Amino acid sequence: MPGGTLTVIGTGIRAGVQVTLEAREALGRADRVFYLGAEPLADAAIRAQAPGAEPLADLYAEGVDRGLAYEAMVERILAPVRDGLSVCAAFYGHPGVFAAPGHEAVRRARAEGLDAHMLPGISSEDCLFADLGLDPGDRGCQSYEATYFLEHRPPVDARAILVLWQVSVLGRREAVVAPDLSRLPELAKVLGELYGSDREVIVYEASPYPVGGAHVERTSVGELVRTTFPPLATLVVPPAHAAEPEAATCSSAARAVPAPTTSPFAE
Numbered sequence: 001m002p003g004g005t006l007t008v009i010g011t012g013i014r015a016g017v018q019v020t021l022e023a024r025e026a027l028g029r030a031d032r033v034f035y036l037g038a039e040p041l042a043d044a045a046i047r048a049q050a051p052g053a054e055p056l057a058d059l060y061a062e063g064v065d066r067g068l069a070y071e072a073m074v075e076r077i078l079a080p081v082r083d084g085l086s087v088c089a090a091f092y093g094h095p096g097v098f099a100a101p102g103h104e105a106v107r108r109a110r111a112e113g114l115d116a117h118m119l120p121g122i123s124s125e126d127c128l129f130a131d132l133g134l135d136p137g138d139r140g141c142q143s144y145e146a147t148y149f150l151e152h153r154p155p156v157d158a159r160a161i162l163v164l165w166q167v168s169v170l171g172r173r174e175a176v177v178a179p180d181l182s183r184l185p186e187l188a189k190v191l192g193e194l195y196g197s198d199r200e201v202i203v204y205e206a207s208p209y210p211v212g213g214a215h216v217e218r219t220s221v222g223e224l225v226r227t228t229f230p231p232l233a234t235l236v237v238p239p240a241h242a243a244e245p246e247a248a249t250c251s252s253a254a255r256a257v258p259a260p261t262t263s264p265f266a267e
Helices: 021-029 040-049 066-082 100-111 124-132 146-152 184-195 221-226
Strands: 005-010 032-036 086-091 115-118 141-145 161-165 200-205 215-220 234-237
Touching (some): 032 040, 100 115, 124 200, 146 161
Parallel strands (some): 005 086, 032 086, 141 161
Antiparallel strands (some): 161 234, 200 234
């Protein structure tokens, strides 16, 4: 039987209203649809467009390394493609941003000679720039997964925006069901060495709902450990205001350390 096709799409952040026209078309023409959302409303929006859509979230197991869940997701997605069907895999936000199974499914399908491609979607970072009024084209933007940033200390240009993702599960590589901020003091210490305790930081979470605003809490590095973090929190360090002294670029607290070899599923 000839191989099928795979289209990996993103559903955006705001449930039901940020799916692009080409993503909707992919949903409509697929023989099988799989989805991984972030909350029930987003899941319901996918099922409304594709009533037979099948969830991938059941492959997560608390305490189990996420890489194992990602491997199971990839194989579930690819099985009907190998059987000759048209498959659409839908992921929350942008399907290629913090969505390792989407990338791996496309890579593996192509390696097997199957037709596979990924369509772009609206990511949390897109929402962040809009909600916070920050422009990465001004003085640049550095974007790191928070655990990687803490453990490997890449160089930091303090004149640019710094965005740290997945702060609410800092240091956790397994599936978790609740935020874990036990290593937040370590991150605050590193940021204090880079920027000083008075530097403004923003705890941000894009709104997943069609109405309502994002979670935006402005605080300082020194007050970070006493700040409330929502489940999908992102930490943003804006550039210094024009009247403020710039912190040193590539501070001694931020050194380049080669990253270890990781599996293709590591976030």
